[in-house]
Amino acid sequence: MFSTSSLSYDDYQKTASWLLSQTQHRPKVAIICGSGLGMLADALKCQDSFPYSDIPGFPQSTVQGHAGRLVFGELKGKTCVCMQGRFHMYEGHSLCKTTFPVRVFKLLGVETLIVTNAAGSLADSYQVGDIMIIKDHINFPGLAGLNPLNGPNDDKFGPRFPPMSGVYDKDLRKIAFDLCKSMGVSQFVQEGVYCMVGGPNFESIAEARLLHRLGVDAVGMSTAPEVVVATHCGMRVFGLSLITNKVVKSYNDTESVNHEAVLEVSKLRSQTLQMLVTELVSRMDINNNTT
Ligand SMILES: O=P(O)(O)O[C@@H]1C[C@H](O)[C@@H](CO)O1
Numbered sequence: 001m002f003s004t005s006s007l008s009y010d011d012y013q014k015t016a017s018w019l020l021s022q023t024q025h026r027p028k029v030a031i032i033c034g035s036g037l038g039m040l041a042d043a044l045k046c047q048d049s050f051p052y053s054d055i056p057g058f059p060q061s062t063v064q065g066h067a068g069r070l071v072f073g074e075l076k077g078k079t080c081v082c083m084q085g086r087f088h089m090y091e092g093h094s095l096c097k098t099t100f101p102v103r104v105f106k107l108l109g110v111e112t113l114i115v116t117n118a119a120g121s122l123a124d125s126y127q128v129g130d131i132m133i134i135k136d137h138i139n140f141p142g143l144a145g146l147n148p149l150n151g152p153n154d155d156k157f158g159p160r161f162p163p164m165s166g167v168y169d170k171d172l173r174k175i176a177f178d179l180c181k182s183m184g185v186s187q188f189v190q191e192g193v194y195c196m197v198g199g200p201n202f203e204s205i206a207e208a209r210l211l212h213r214l215g216v217d218a219v220g221m222s223t224a225p226e227v228v229v230a231t232h233c234g235m236r237v238f239g240l241s242l243i244t245n246k247v248v249k250s251y252n253d254t255e256s257v258n259h260e261a262v263l264e265v266s267k268l269r270s271q272t273l274q275m276l277v278t279e280l281v282s283r284m285d286i287n288n289n290t291t
């Protein structure tokens, strides 16, 4: 079944206008927190926060480890908005609902999107707890026709046929690498290709082997639709995957992954991720207009 957009410009505009009427913050950066990574929002100063259930038109989070709050505030003087909890296709949301916040952010004035996620590694050299700076993605549902941009194109957001080459901003990736060096954590920082699968089940061994052969470094169940929509509407994108498990690729391996283990590993690296995102935002060249 193909996903087509059933939302109009007005739907996004209504939510954006409501948010602008509730907070003085005017963010230029939006951060989407992956599973167990909601603590990134804790670093925001002068917070205004809104449960998703209070925001007109917003979908609801249903996944453990996704609090379901939108938090506005400042990171080292730069105004940001942070999603503590994202929406996944496997929760039953249409892709346009999954990516609804991204277009709302665009209407709030956001120029840069930072996406984070929990992911399993396929690259043999990766270890649990590694942080992967996303260099590119494979959008498996998108390749199969499940794309948030399906349906009539709204030119107010972007073009009918947006390119997807080079969407993970090279300059921000370089800054992040340099920061990791200066923070003394570069030994567990990687750069690689993230692949989105539909979930909610984790991969079979044959699927894991297929992804490995395709050159996938890390696999997860989110991120690509948000990045597609952000790129379509002209945002700059930066992404991080936290490697929470190694994907089982051998029939001799008796280990298996579960969501609780994913959340547990997220806690291990929470401080490093928080510091990295904070420093990255502080070094971003953005015009911070708080009025
Ligand atoms: O929101 P993200 O992509 O971080 O969540 C990952 C993928 C699944 O939703 C879940 C599996 O544990 O974590």
Ligand code: HPA
Pocket: 118, 119, 120, 121, 202, 203, 219, 220, 221, 244, 245, 246, 247, 257, 262
């Ligand atoms: O191994 C995984 N596969 C898919 N999604 C995931 N999210 C965390 N770990 C994984």
